[in-house]
Amino acid sequence: MSLILQTILDGLVLGGLYSLAAVGFSLIFGVMNVVNLTHGVIVLIGAYLAYAFWHGLGVDPLLAIPLVMAALFAFGYVYQRGLIQLAVDRSSLLASMLVTFGVALMLRNVLVLVFSPDFKSVTPSYAFTVFFLGPVTIDLVRLSALGASLVLLCVLAGVLRWTAVGRVIRATAQQDLAARLCGVDVRHVYGITFGVSAAFAGASGAIIGIVVPFSPPDEALWTINAFVVVTLGGVGSPSGALLGGLLLGLISTLTSQLIGPQFPNAMMFLILVVMLLLRPSGLLGNAFSGSR
Amino acid sequence: MLAEGIRAHRWWIVAAAVGFAVLLTAPAYLTPFQVRVGQLFLFSAGLGVAWTILGGFAGYWSFGHTAFIGLGAFVAGAFELHVPLGSPVATMVAGTALGSLACAAVSAVIAYPILRLRGIYFAIAMLGVSQVFAELTNNVDAFKGTMGINMPNAVPASMEPQTFFYYVFVAATALTLGVAFWVKVSRLGYGLVSIREDEDTARMLGVPTERYKIWAFVLSATLTGLLGIVYAHALGYITTGSVYRTDFSLNMIVYALLGGIGTIVGPVLGSALMVWLTQVVLGRLLDVHMFITGALLVAIVLLAPHGLVGFARKLLRRGAGGGA
């Protein structure tokens, strides 16, 4: 019994990380239908930036999050305006996916050249503190990671709901033509959306960095996780990402516990395919403009 | 229908025949390295064309075709390991046939549900399928994905292995091109193209869209599997990581895009260029070839969104317009 309880708790904690790591991917997909294969690398860049701040300046990774987010927001905005939009205009949405794949290869190579292919790990002073809640154990790092993830997801949800920028982003997601007719500079909005997405990806990277060791080839893993989270939870909303992430976390630990520790990935992709077939717009069913 | 198609494309057929004649004699004067580059080119071109039957003609972009390379290779490998026939060549032929059949059967089973998805959803679902296959191959002991399979050696003693597999690749790729050509000029091909252009309208015109999509999927998957099996034999030893490679899936799209999507000659040109660049030009590089490959991809999509074929057409049109 306590084993199951522990498994569920572990799953939820892991799920919080997955949620935050996927929310940016979901936003871009929802607003402009672009599948951003660069997402995982951006998550890793966040982790490496936090590592640099921690290693070089002794800044706690959680405190470095605003800096990481600011830097990656700028990166995201420029990336969208300078490259993605060009690709979408000149070719097609599907082809733009190849552009993001190409950029992912380039950035991964740059990470290897700058930081070496070795894995890196960030261990703040509280890295090894453990709590006992009755029969279950939980560590402070994971707990603070979960907390930070939830806070950031709430911030994003608040921004989307209550600020002018957020309203414009949501409007554009639903009807970009109408938004354009209302005088919205859609390209600017796209740029901002991409920036926001990259910022939150970077924040998740900073958090992931204190939980697990990371190295450049991990980027593919985080991109694919984002895919699954989005398919499970639905596209374009923080609540969808939260739901999808938590589910993925649970699926992962429960599969590992009940079926076998080597099968969580297989199960994850199986569920991805089955979900697509049964409910392409996610469990919450909040479909968006591109769902056909 | 076929006769008419042959008449309409006679110059292409002549060009292809000349091309294959050159390919058949090539090993006589090429170095073994060049023969291996040729192998890789044939393999890539075949994959690009096999992908095109579904992705280029019908507009269903699969991001997970490596599923069939892996499936075919592991089915063939498992069979040849456990049921060796009298001669190694017979074993290889039987394994190849069985592996291709497995791809046909599996693709036929998943075709109907998965082809109801369109656009990016289909692409992602295929990516998921390939990952499921890869994970199961690697993590279920019986499939031997982790420890690997030694493919039985079918190379005749009198032949160099690279030359032998070069010819096997010539045959497999010729078959793939032939099937693709037949599809293109047949009713099936026109139906697929109409599906790509506008599936609802196609249905309204009486195109049996469901059936045609399934046919395209099964043909594409089977040919991909066939090429993958040949590749596995050429390597001699395979693990999950050698045949389930996401870069295979993406490269097929790159070849088609680079050459010109929806055409047969496109992926052939695209793979020729990419194989030459990555293996010959960038072959000696130690640590930046990935960066350059990525940059090339970006450049291709931005500079030649309709591929080499589209680029050539534009030039021709401009030339014709200038002359008139």
Added chain:
Amino acid sequence: MSAGAPILRVAGVSKRFRGLLAVNDVSFAVPEGSICSLIGPNGAGKSSLFNLVTGYLPLTAGAVWFRDRRIDGQGTTAISRMGIARAFQIAKPFPELSVRDNVRIGALFGREGPRDVASVVRDALQLTGLSDHAGQQANSLTVGFLRRLELARAVATRPALLLADEPCAGLNPTETEEIMGILRQIRANGVTVLLVEHDMRAVMGISETIFVLDAGAKIAEGPPDAIARDPRVVAAYLGAPAEG
């Protein structure tokens, strides 16, 4: 009025979208070999009715008969293969294919039965005056030629019944007259035509029977001159005497 047996019979058909009753218990019959028209103000349910007949949308209630076969619930492909073709209001050519290939796809599929594809394509192109444009890519055509292509592709499916959805919308009077000429020629070749049209003069001039829809329901049916005088039609649709 033509004395032919009905080729298409719509019996008590209704269609509900969520709360909205778009088509409400509509019945009518189109005699074989005739040209009939379906008219009504915007939102009257004309296009919805076409969507129901071609199997593009499922019915909520009622039945659709093609000759002696019940066709509702059959699916678009099957219905097309029986010999019902449709030309869209907003032309939907296959944009990246040539005019000839667009028509060829119609000829390759469509109604079941043997055919000589090349001559079907040639005839359809000739009929619609597109022979000189056969090699052009569809997305480079003008609106008027797109409409012709739409008709050519529909004709190439060798239908028994052609549903033409506002083939003249947005065209000038000369072009409209040309399209009407093509429709007459199509009928002369033995194809029954059911037309949805806004241009009253054109409808009055070409139709043998007119069905009037308003707010999803049929409010009148009859020959053109009777319809023009019908006070319900005048009230619901015209609001004023027929233009001109």
Added chain:
Amino acid sequence: MRRFGRRDFVKTVGATAAAAGLVAAPAVRRADAQAKTIVFGGSVPLSGRAAETGLNVNNGYLMAIKYLNEEMGGVEIGGEKYKLELKMFDDASDPARATTLIQRQIDEGVDFFLGSFGSNIVLPTAAITERAKRPMVQSGGGSDQIFTQGFKYVFGMFPRASRQFISSVEFFKAMSPRPKSISVIFTNDAFSKTNAEGAAKDSKAAGFDVLEMYGLPEQITDVSSVLASVRSKTPDVLICTTHDQNSLLISRQMVATNTNVPLLYQTLGPQLATYRETLGKFATGICVQIYWDERAPYKDKFFGTAQKFAEYYRKHVQRPIAYHTAGGAACIVTYVQAMQAAKSIKTEPVRDALAATDVDTLYGRVKFTPEGDGDAILLGPAVGQVQKGVVQLVHPAAAKTGTLIYPTPKWSEKT
């Protein structure tokens, strides 16, 4: 720490452009055209998941060759002086690329090959070099399948994977008190899995009780459920036959979830400084397989001792030295000694000399089995334990630099 600066990067890009321009020119330069140079060819994975090891191995090759050329002024074989040259390419862990490009080197007349990393690369490339009758000495492919093909020209620095646990089980037997039960965590890649199977087989044969075998996917982000099971069914020794990054993930999560075992034994990980710095005091007591240690009393004909090799390395490379680096250097040293013994740089005599090799090198005494893999006792791993942030050798007795702490204290009691 960083080997590649921005400047190197710019330089490489420039070189690439130049290379692209030169393709038309005859790039083929046969080794025998330059009579005084011996060329070593082969591939290493410098991109992709194996890049870390690839870089370490490649640095070993580079340093050995640099030393022999610059400090020794070349090597003397059969009365003639030769310079050595290294021609490696990146195979990106892609077997298609590796096999194609290895053929290019064979065509270009490269006679002696070094190995890549990962059996799915090494085996197909070795099949090609074998057929061309060119020797390959490699330190990156341990899979049994490489050494059961009947290859005559392929030699491995490590014992085949299934034999890599023999010395470790000897260590378990020598521990006091003697542990009773063992559990194994492995990931589903060839290296980890074969090792795990070897560990289970040898442990059972030695009378240990194998409680559980936990298989994990190749890439892991979380092992909480495995650890929960370890807590409820705790073995005396928990073996992880995992790669560096995964090993650290497992031990970090063990600390974080307060999963205690009397002995944590990892094949890879704790030998890295990064690993020990990350864990800090918690690293104390974790055991690791040590294939090589610079303090070991290995004599080398060229470098003098293992220690001197390490010093030379550190003078030129900032990247921390790893046992793969020493293994790479040993491949070169072994080659050269075989050539000297054969008094020839022809492939056949060199192959025969390699097969008969029994020499002391910076990497230890190198001797190959008749199938070509490293001798399981001579080239098998020693056992180290992290004590006060440093790895001390605790087995075999002859090489001991410290005394084993066992059972190790709980995480919460570590200081």
